[in-house]
Amino acid sequence: CDSKEAQVKDCPNQDIIDKLAELMELHKAKLGDEDHWRAFAYSKAIRALRHYPKRISTYEEARKIKGVGDKTARKIAEILETGDLRRIGYEKTEDVQIAQVFQGIYGVGRSIAYKWYSSGCRSLEDIRKGKGSVKLSPPQEIGLRFYDDINDRMPRNEARAIFELIKPIALSLDPKLSVDIMGSYRRRKATCGDIDILITRSPEDGRTHAGILPRLLRELHAVGILTEDLALPEDPTDLEAIYRGLCRLPDVPNSKRRRIDFLTVPFTSRGAALIYYTGDDIFNRAMRLKANVMGYSLNQRGLFAGVIRDPRDRRVKMEAGHLVASETEEEIFKILGVPWQEPHERVR
Numbered sequence: 573c574d575s576k577e578a579q580v581k582d583c584p585n586q587d588i589i590d591k592l593a594e595l596m597e598l599h600k601a602k603l604g605d606e607d608h609w610r611a612f613a614y615s616k617a618i619r620a621l622r623h624y625p626k627r628i629s630t631y632e633e634a635r636k637i638k639g640v641g642d643k644t645a646r647k648i649a650e651i652l653e654t655g656d657l658r659r660i661g662y663e664k665t666e667d668v669q670i671a672q673v674f675q676g677i678y679g680v681g682r683s684i685a686y687k688w689y690s691s692g693c694r695s696l697e698d699i700r701k702g703k704g705s706v707k708l709s710p711p712q713e714i715g716l717r718f719y720d721d722i723n724d725r726m727p728r729n730e731a732r733a734i735f736e737l738i739k740p741i742a743l744s745l746d747p748k749l750s751v752d753i754m755g756s757y758r759r760r761k762a763t764c765g766d767i768d769i770l771i772t773r774s775p776e777d778g779r780t781h782a783g784i785l786p787r788l789l790r791e792l793h794a795v796g797i798l799t800e801d802l803a804l805p806e807d808p809t810d811l812e813a814i815y816r817g818l819c820r821l822p823d824v825p826n827s828k829r830r831r832i833d834f835l836t837v838p839f840t841s842r843g844a845a846l847i848y849y850t851g852d853d854i855f856n857r858a859m860r861l862k863a864n865v866m867g868y869s870l871n872q873r874g875l876f877a878g879v880i881r882d883p884r885d886r887r888v889k890m891e892a893g894h895l896v897a898s899e900t901e902e903e904i905f906k907i908l909g910v911p912w913q914e915p916h917e918r919v920r
């Protein structure tokens with residue numbers, strides 16, 4: 573419950589959290605935009621409940637918690653009164669449940685999942701057999717083959733063990749690399765959905781990390797740490813590159829496949845990249861929002877001023893703006909007036 577102790581699992585309101593989380597997952601799997609917004613609202617409420625120190629007893633008490641709106645408070649009251657949430661039953665139709673299963677395949681989102689459902693597929697076995705002439709991309713095929721492994725979160729000590737094998741191999745290619753483990757591991761979570769590794773290098777001696785990633789990937793394949801590639805960097809000579817794949821502990825018999833991401837960034841954007849890849853995603857959303865309110869724009873490359881967005885589509889930048897800060901996490905927090913938070917405290 574308490575974010576400072578990632579180990580603690582049970583809250584005074586755990587049963588409520590579990591029901592809301594089940595409903596959230598159903599909305600997440602569905603196609604509608606409004607479902608996505610509902611899922612987001614539930615995720616905010618769930619976070620608030622995790623931090624709430626005592627058992628909730630009434631609608632009014634639930635409604636007072638920041639992040640819990642009227643509709644969620646009513647659902648909490650229903651759970652308190654009946655021990656149940658009827659909405660779960662209404663949302664849990666066959667198509668949603670099957671679409672949920674399909675979305676467990678790496679590379680399959682909501683629209684593909686529903687498309688496959690419409691083509692008559694009802695199980696992973698149907699997909700495997702190519703029922704309804706469903707065709708899998710190479711990453712999706714890997715996602716299906718290692719479905720159970722990929723959908724299992726690893727204990728953080730396994731993430732650490734894999735990272736501790738990788739780091740010296742990276743440093744053997746260039747001892748001046750910075751190699752950091754990010755994501756849920758840096759936030760000290762007890763389990764990790766994947767391993768996120770950020771690589772950069774100070775250019776003080778005139779050299780950079782450009783081109784290192786493909787060499788590292790080759791080494792890691794050679795020693796059996798990397799097992800399958802899911803997405804290769806577009807331009808491997810770029811300072812900024814992303815790799816996604818599967819890995820395992822090579823010397824442990826039958827060790828599971830684990831998801832791994834490598835990210836390389838220019839040294840100057842290291843602070844912004846640390847913030848972004850440490851997350852969590854909701855914390856990032858809050859930081860971006862804070863930046864926008866102050867007239868800035870924040871992304872994994874830096875904090876920018878003078879960005880002008882197209883009012884018809886806020887994703888489109890009409891004016892790129894100029895860089896204000898990017899080298900350290902601290903300076904970005906400071907400019908945004910956000911009190912410093914250690915990674916494990918960044919949960920909303």
Ligand code: DCP
Binds near residue numbers: 754756757766852
């Ligand atoms: N991220 C983000 N928005 C996204 C995806 C990712 O802001 N849509 C950022 C925040 C995440 C970080 O990247 O913390 C790493 O992404 P992961 O998907 O690996 O998420 P986590 O490491 O936080 O959790 P998990 O244990 O599930 O991997």
Ligand code: MG
Binds near residue numbers: 754756764765
């Ligand atoms: Mg992760």
Ligand code: MN
Binds near residue numbers: 768
């Ligand atoms: Mn990741």
